[in-house]
Amino acid sequence: MARETAPAGTRTDATGGTADLLRVENLSVEFPSPSGGWQTTVQDVSFSLKPGGSMALVGESGSGKTVTSIAVMGLTGATGGRIASGRIVFDGVDLTAGTQKQWRDLRGPGMGMIFQQPIRSLNPAYTVGDQIAESVRKHLGMNRKQARARAVEMLDMVQIPRAAQRIDDYPHAFSGGMCQRVMIAMVMACNPRLLIADEPTTALDVTVQERILELLRDLQEQTGVALLFVSHDLAVVAELCRDVVVMYAGEVAENAPSEQLFFHPRHPYTSGLIGSIPKPGLSTDRRLRAIPGGIPAPGAWPHGCRFSSRCEFAVPGRCDVAHPGLVRLDGAAEHHARCVRAAELSLDGVTV
């Protein structure tokens, strides 16, 4: 399943490197607040993704990671919010400046999305084959027969056994993991260049989760699709993604290649997340580290550093005064952290 379009679609920028497939620049998203007016939920988020690359958006519930991914899909309006500022550039085209139609035409052949609850993402009234065929017929202009063949091919590709027979089954005859495979087949049938996966394995149990991750990895190798993976599960991210963006309270807290981030975190929040991954067998009497408190709601963000109230390294007078910017750290390429003490702290990463 080599993808024909990938080399042609890849552009080269002035510096000679491959241009970004997706570039999010200073994105801010607002939602109507209950008290009237607009409430910022995502603020000044920037990141970029190369063709065929893989990036994770990580954070607790309410950190704005899903809002960010929805914005990339151009569905902010459909969920009641609006993009207040910033740009979303896909394959060199600024989508925020374009029309809704331009964005809609990209959904499917350009970018696709899979969701957290695979079973609810499929219409119970149609067979899975019908639903895969629908997107193919719409976007690739195939006739009924071709679309059906394509649907079988896709089910096969996502490793559903006996694809030719199962194609006429309704979604309720599939387990959660199988439904997620069907969703992936549906999205991948149109040859998208970017796949956004919004916590695709959260609703699944661990063994199934592992297989879905394997599948995503295989698909990336086979088709060269870029992956934007949204998750709160660092362990999953570590296996799958090359780069990680850690989000906290609607903004980027830290941003680095995953190895760098996991072994040498520079933001206390990242370190805290890593510390709270349970490690079986190491020391059974060790208490699991937890970050105290909860994520502040939009509108209740602290004045200085938004993490300062929960941070064990916070220094009164420094951390709660001014809002820190995202700084590029010395010595490490592509490593950014939003912490005034990033340079002086020595934080725990993954211990082997």
Next chain:
Amino acid sequence: MSANQTPSAPAPGNDSGLAEVPAAAIGTGEPEPVAAPGILKSIVRRPATIAAGVFLLVLTFIAIFAPALAPYDPDVQNLLLRLRPPNAEHWLGTDDYGRDVLSRLIFGARVSLWAALQAAAVALVLGLPLGMIAGYRGGWVDAILTRIMDALMSAPSLVLAITIVAVLGAGITNAMLAIGLVMAPRFFRVARAGTMDVRHETYIEASIALGCSTLRIAVRHVLPNVLPPIILVISVSLGTAVAAEASLSFLGLGVQAPAASWGSMLSTASSNMRLAPYLVWPPGVMIFLAVLAFTYVGDGVRRALVRTRSGN
């Protein structure tokens, strides 16, 4: 949410560790029936619904082939044979102009059914899309449309229809336009509720994420959820429309002489009540039976829907 979304299948919500494999095995089994066949089966089991359905089919057949079936021309007068009681030549007798009542009844079926169809079609065309728009869009669009429909619904329907006919002029088409308008809120409400039911389902969101247009989503994913209850409303509305047409024609606002409808025949009969009491029966019974049949079919559809939706 309706049972539609959670079919009776082996609860797939949370996989057991081995779920992937058995799920594949289950697939060989009999495919569970979807909504439609279940509804049909359920309807078939009810004799009253069957009888009503057969009656309506026969009625439709009679209406379509009226010219071939009627023994006489319904409008030809024979003043020598005025107000004859039923006899061998005229099975249901003759009216005050000596016209054959059976022939008029047969042609009247045509007018009544066609009129009811028109009214229901007007109501459907107005109510269904507007209801879906209101349900899908929500917000101020929904608020405005719902207010308008509520206002329509709060007006007494026959009086409103009489007013509309008074403005547009008497005649069967105008009368049915009026009845259709008055019945539109029923369709609107059912379509709106059915749309809101599925509006925030993840599979709708997934379709948007796949680049489907709103129209496509409406037709493919929303309409199937809205349609079954709409079929019920159509059936009940047809019954109402038959009665409404008869009322308006009885008052002289519907079908115009010499054309026959059951309502206008009833009107003729009522003015000759003393001389020919038998004239009241044919149109009266037909109106009664037609309305009853439509209601029974509607009731059958409703029961079938409730049964299939509640899991069995």
